Amino acid sequence: MTRQFPLAGLLRLRHLREDQAAGSLALANENLRTSRARTDGVSDALVATDLDPSGSASLHAVAAARASARSMLADLQSLELELRSEQDRAQDRYRAARAETVGLEKLEERHRDTEAAAVIGAEQLVLDELATTGAGRRSGEARP
Incomplete structure (x- = not known):
């Protein structure tokens, strides 16, 4: 049985912060796009007025x-x-939140790899034990 990543709670918190920062960035981008469209509209209207009083x-x-x-x-x-x-x-807040999250994600991945290697090692020990005790039985040796 594998152990849970000890920093899983912190990683969830970092993901939430990253999501919040991404939402704030999306809102800021939308506000900027809207403002640019308004500015372009007023500028175009100002240039297009060709009145002859x-x-x-x-x-x-x-x-x-x-x-x-x-x-x-x-x-x-x-x-x-x-x-x-x-x-x-x-954008800076999002980058910072993402950088904090990436560090923990790498630690989680390393933890998963270590746990998987431990499980495989334990399974290999069981298989080796079965192979040696099974080979001993086939050759007629008594079990200890």
Whole structure:
């Protein structure tokens, strides 16, 4: 019978932390993608507006709309920078959690290999014992 990996509880905890970090990274990536799409949309709308104002009132309205759009674009770009740094932090947390998990996974694998070798060794001893006692019986020797 093999022994359970002594650090199995810690490994489960590390897997949970890694999963949480992966979820945070996925959310940060999605937020960044959404922000980029919004920024691109406002930028495209700002570039695509080709108005030919006919009077001073419409000229002021176009200027105000463009100024508002530029301000919104600047805010979105600022938000995108913040989201990018949040995504970088989430990526770092995920890498750290993964590195901690990998170390324990290697220890668990080594433990499984050691336990498997012990089981095979014990089975081999039984087979050797059966072979030697069986050979002794066939040759007519008495069992001790």
